[in-house]
Amino acid sequence: MATEIMTHPYYKVNVLTGSKGARIITEPEEAARIIDKAKTPLYVFGAEVIDTPVGDKLLIDYALQIAQSRDIPICATAHVKRKMLELQVTPDSVYDIIEIVHFLKDKDWTGVRGQGQHDLVLFTGVRCDLAERGLATLKHFAPHLKTFAICRRSHPNADYAVPIIAKGGKWQEYLAALVKTLGTVTPAA
Amino acid sequence: MRKGKMKEEEIKKTIKTEDGWEPVGPTPMPSLTDLRNWDFRLLQTYEPFYAPFCDLCCLCTFGKCDLTEDRKGACGIDIATQQARWILICCLMGTAAHGAHGRHMIDYLIEKHGEDFKIDLGSQVNVEAPIIRTVLGLKPETLGDLKKAIAYVEDEMIHLVSATHMGQEGNYKDFESKAFHAGMLDHVALEAADIAQIVGFGYPTSVADTPLVDLGWSSVNQEKPTIVVVGHNALVANSIVDYLRQNGLNDQVELAGLCCTALDMTRYDKGAKVIGPLSRQRFFLKTGYADVIVTDEQCVVTDIPQMAKDAGAALVAVSDKICYGLPNCSEKDVDQVFKMVVDEEQQVLILDADKAAEIAVRAAMALAPKRRELKKILTKEEATKLAAKCRGTCEACNRACANLLPINNAVFKTAQGDFTDLGKLFLRCIGCAKCEEACVNGIPILKLMQTAADGDTYKIRTGRGPIHDVEIRKVGSPIVLGTIPGVVLFAGCSNFPQDIYDVAWLAEELARRKYIVCLSGCSAMAAAMSKDEEGRTIYEKFPPEFDAGCIVNVGSCVSNAHVVGAAIKIANIFATLPNRANFELISDYILNRVGACGVVWGPYSQKALAIGTGAVRWGIPVVLGPHGSKYRRLFMSKKELDDWTVINGRTAELVDTKEPTPEHMMVVTETKERALITIIKQCFRRNDTPPGRGIKLNSYISAYKQLIGTLPDDLQNFVRTEKDIPIVYKREVISYLKEIGWQPKPVLSLPTIIGTYDTKVPIEATIK
Numbered sequence: 001m002a003t004e005i006m007t008h009p010y011y012k013v014n015v016l017t018g019s020k021g022a023r024i025i026t027e028p029e030e031a032a033r034i035i036d037k038a039k040t041p042l043y044v045f046g047a048e049v050i051d052t053p054v055g056d057k058l059l060i061d062y063a064l065q066i067a068q069s070r071d072i073p074i075c076a077t078a079h080v081k082r083k084m085l086e087l088q089v090t091p092d093s094v095y096d097i098i099e100i101v102h103f104l105k106d107k108d109w110t111g112v113r114g115q116g117q118h119d120l121v122l123f124t125g126v127r128c129d130l131a132e133r134g135l136a137t138l139k140h141f142a143p144h145l146k147t148f149a150i151c152r153r154s155h156p157n158a159d160y161a162v163p164i165i166a167k168g169g170k171w172q173e174y175l176a177a178l179v180k181t182l183g184t185v186t187p188a189a
Numbered sequence: 190m191r192k193g194k195m196k197e198e199e200i201k202k203t204i205k206t207e208d209g210w211e212p213v214g215p216t217p218m219p220s221l222t223d224l225r226n227w228d229f230r231l232l233q234t235y236e237p238f239y240a241p242f243c244d245l246c247c248l249c250t251f252g253k254c255d256l257t258e259d260r261k262g263a264c265g266i267d268i269a270t271q272q273a274r275w276i277l278i279c280c281l282m283g284t285a286a287h288g289a290h291g292r293h294m295i296d297y298l299i300e301k302h303g304e305d306f307k308i309d310l311g312s313q314v315n316v317e318a319p320i321i322r323t324v325l326g327l328k329p330e331t332l333g334d335l336k337k338a339i340a341y342v343e344d345e346m347i348h349l350v351s352a353t354h355m356g357q358e359g360n361y362k363d364f365e366s367k368a369f370h371a372g373m374l375d376h377v378a379l380e381a382a383d384i385a386q387i388v389g390f391g392y393p394t395s396v397a398d399t400p401l402v403d404l405g406w407s408s409v410n411q412e413k414p415t416i417v418v419v420g421h422n423a424l425v426a427n428s429i430v431d432y433l434r435q436n437g438l439n440d441q442v443e444l445a446g447l448c449c450t451a452l453d454m455t456r457y458d459k460g461a462k463v464i465g466p467l468s469r470q471r472f473f474l475k476t477g478y479a480d481v482i483v484t485d486e487q488c489v490v491t492d493i494p495q496m497a498k499d500a501g502a503a504l505v506a507v508s509d510k511i512c513y514g515l516p517n518c519s520e521k522d523v524d525q526v527f528k529m530v531v532d533e534e535q536q537v538l539i540l541d542a543d544k545a546a547e548i549a550v551r552a553a554m555a556l557a558p559k560r561r562e563l564k565k566i567l568t569k570e571e572a573t574k575l576a577a578k579c580r581g582t583c584e585a586c587n588r589a590c591a592n593l594l595p596i597n598n599a600v601f602k603t604a605q606g607d608f609t610d611l612g613k614l615f616l617r618c619i620g621c622a623k624c625e626e627a628c629v630n631g632i633p634i635l636k637l638m639q640t641a642a643d644g645d646t647y648k649i650r651t652g653r654g655p656i657h658d659v660e661i662r663k664v665g666s667p668i669v670l671g672t673i674p675g676v677v678l679f680a681g682c683s684n685f686p687q688d689i690y691d692v693a694w695l696a697e698e699l700a701r702r703k704y705i706v707c708l709s710g711c712s713a714m715a716a717a718m719s720k721d722e723e724g725r726t727i728y729e730k731f732p733p734e735f736d737a738g739c740i741v742n743v744g745s746c747v748s749n750a751h752v753v754g755a756a757i758k759i760a761n762i763f764a765t766l767p768n769r770a771n772f773e774l775i776s777d778y779i780l781n782r783v784g785a786c787g788v789v790w791g792p793y794s795q796k797a798l799a800i801g802t803g804a805v806r807w808g809i810p811v812v813l814g815p816h817g818s819k820y821r822r823l824f825m826s827k828k829e830l831d832d833w834t835v836i837n838g839r840t841a842e843l844v845d846t847k848e849p850t851p852e853h854m855m856v857v858t859e860t861k862e863r864a865l866i867t868i869i870k871q872c873f874r875r876n877d878t879p880p881g882r883g884i885k886l887n888s889y890i891s892a893y894k895q896l897i898g899t900l901p902d903d904l905q906n907f908v909r910t911e912k913d914i915p916i917v918y919k920r921e922v923i924s925y926l927k928e929i930g931w932q933p934k935p936v937l938s939l940p941t942i943i944g945t946y947d948t949k950v951p952i953e954a955t956i957k
Contacts, residue, residue, distance in 0.1 A: 010587075011588060017242075018244025018255065019257055020244070047859050077859060078860040079862040081898065082898040085898050094897075096857075096858055098825070099825070099828075102238055133821070134240065136240050137238065140257065141239065141269075
């Protein structure tokens with residue numbers, strides 16, 4: 001179902017030129033509820049998780065906590081795997097961003113753990129203009145799944161997007177609250 | 190509509206069928222649908238991947254139509270077909286730009302030398318025009334023959350443009366087939382244009398060791414009267430060289446260029462300077478160093494008249510493609526125009542090359558003494574003062590940045606007197622100046638960047654043009670066997686996602702691994718902008734031959750044709766396959782046996798899209814940087830999940846090779862690290878011998894370990910038998926393969942997809 005067109009994303013290059021924009025998930029609790037509700041989620045880590053600071057941590061630290069709290073399989077894109085191994089975590093799959101989007105288009109694909117196509121795909125740390133193109137692909141050609149851009153720059157072509165969060169401290173609070181809330185919110189009926 | 194007898198006769202006459210250099214193959218001067226089956230066969234394995242840039246169609250007055258998800262436009266078009274239509278439109282723009290360039294160049298040179306002026310590319314190049322020979326079936330001998338090639342491109346384009354109209358083509362695969370056609374025509378135009386300028390202007394040919402020339406914005410001696418040419422058609426730039434020579438002014442006037450005009454100008458005069466690629470246009474023109482700016486065509490930023498005015502520089506536009514609303518002074522007396530330019534400060538359009546050249550030189554000499562004060566860039570104190578208006582918090586510049594750069598922090602630090610971040614930003618800036626437009630305090634960010642920027646001067650080797658037949662004879666066998674791991678062409682624009690240094694890094698990583706690395710256009714310039722500890726650029730470090738571990742600058746955008754030409758020559762000269770009007774046979778050979786890969790790391794232009802799309806039709810995979818996703822279409826397989834059945838040419842039997850090679854035909858990668866391993870992988874071919882595959886796998890494994898830290902996650906897809914495994918990694922790889930349950934795959938020495946689809950080419954033709 002089409003939703004209200006969202007406000008402009010952080011980057012002008014990503015301004016929506018269409019009629020179906022993301023639902024903005026302002027509260028981390030709501031974000032947690034969406035993730036908790038998913039049966040076969042996937043988390044796609046983009047290259048920027050490696051070196052983007054969030055407070056005194058890196059973005060990858062929060063992304064890993066989100067994934068691990070719900071045993072969400074991880075797809076490491078670009079050269080993220082190297083950093084994950086340093087952190088003693090092995091990704092469930094390694095594809096570049098466009099490749100994983102290509103597989104996600106296919107409703108019959110069996111997913112990164114061979115347990116069936118994913119119903120919710122989280123994205124973090126993908127270069128914003130590239131992420132937006134991948135999200136546009138999935139919006140049009142993957143009606144069998146939902147996408148959630150966990151990115152403080154906001155993404156109109158996702159199904160769910162975080163609002164623009166300009167201040168680093170607020171972003172850290174959002175992520176921390178999301179991690180804390182995951183698994184504690186009763187999924188909506 | 191099928192070709193009628195009259196059309197067939199016309200083709201025979203055009204390509205001079207009676208010339209018996211080779212029998213005419215099945216597709217002389219192919220029309221829109223002649224290669225459709227080949228295209229559909231490619232699309233069967235490499236499905237189009239669409240990333241809509243806009244969910245709407247705004248092309249006709251039925252709309253706007255919202256095509257979101259499965260909605261259709263009023264005309265019935267769906268979102269996939271609309272993306273494919275855009276792709277065709279954009280490819281046509283690119284092809285038209287190169288084609289019109291070629292037409293202009295050829296007409297000019299015919300005017301100068303006559304239609305019968307012979308094509309002679311020197312003692313090392315006998316197969317002078319492999320693309321034109323293969324596509325048209327014509328062996329061009331004169332400038333007049335090149336005109337025929339361009340006329341063919343023009344004829345086909347009218348039908349292709351027609352197909353984009355509302356209510357014409359209605360299937361995405363057919364639009365893609367037509368885009369392939371446009372891309373192939375683009376290559377014909379590229380080849381015709383470059384051969385014409387090589388023979389017409391006497392550019393280097395049949396020599397690899399071309400001169401090293403100066404590059405960099407600081408290489409320009411602004412103490413002299415300075416002319417800066419901008420664009421891609423060096424015709425007027427060369428006329429300026431002639432005028433300077435004829436009047437003994439070479440040492441008195443500085444001639445420099447931006448984009449491919451600069452590269453081509455240095456093929457004519459090694460004293461000319463290359464300022465840099467497109468990303469440096471605004472940056473440089475805002476320095477005020479240019480007394481006269483001459484704009485020709487293609488990739489010329491549209492607001493140059495305003496920039497020239499702001500800098501107090503004269504502007505002479507010389508192309509009918511870019512007239513800027515200026516008065517056409519082509520017929521006016523030179524002295525009268527000189528007065529308009531110098532005394533009345535008018536910007537002018539001059540469509541006469543010699544006249545434009547004279548005006549540019551005389552105006553530069555007259556204006557330079559008056560403009561000394563305008564040539565100064567900001568001092569650090571001045572820059573700091575201007576930056577002080579920035580509070581570092583609004584981020585309007587960041588949000589507007591087309592390359593997503595953290596501009597505000599750099600400007601804010603500049604206000605504190607620290608120029609370090611702004612200097613680093615310069616290396617990643619694509620020069621669009623949207624940050625300046627967005628800045629609420631009107632801070633001239635590009636001018637600040639001039640103060641912060643590295644002012645080094647570099648060396649670039651001038652474009653060498655065609656690859657020599659003798660070089661092909663030497664490398665043909667090792668390339669086809671796989672023992673030279675691949676031929677990689679870095680082509681296209683300067684819309685780089687990260688540092689401008691990255692092209693040099695990629696090129697060097699590959700050259701060190703013994704790939705043949707070719708560069709052209711803006712990529713060739715960017716690759717020069719990096720030095721090692723000894724101060725050498727890659728052009729000084731690596732030999733310039735077309736051989737393993739060498740770095741070749743072929744030249745400008747139109748010179749890209751020579752690298753595709755080299756792949757064709759491998760099939761034709763080394764494998765002795767007939768190429769005359771034999772597109773499918775040659776492309777099948779390239780796809781299955783020639784480990785070539787094109788890279789456009791900084792794509793933005795429609796021309797680069799046309800070049801890349803044409804490469805795919807020839808069987809050459811293309812790797813794009815992240816901005817390439819905005820082209821909105823890629824060609825990708827589902828890797829090991831797809832059907833990789835081909836025909837064994839020796840037995841004519843179908844064989845499931847189970848190996849995804851080449852894995853994708855057009856793919857975007859996000860980072861330079863991922864790009865390197867993807868390029869290496871895209872050079873695998875089914876035809877690789879075990880030693881050859883071993884060498885390629887050695888590169889793949891070493892790069893993967895270096896950048897990602899483990900054995901490649903998809904290594905099992907590319908190891909066919911244990912003989913493929915490089916000795917140095919044997920134990921580790923065998924252990925891994927056992928762990929994941931790997932099974933051996935067939936190794937074919939004559940793989941082909943001819944025969945797996947409906948074609949006039951017999952399977953036997955693939956064996957020579």
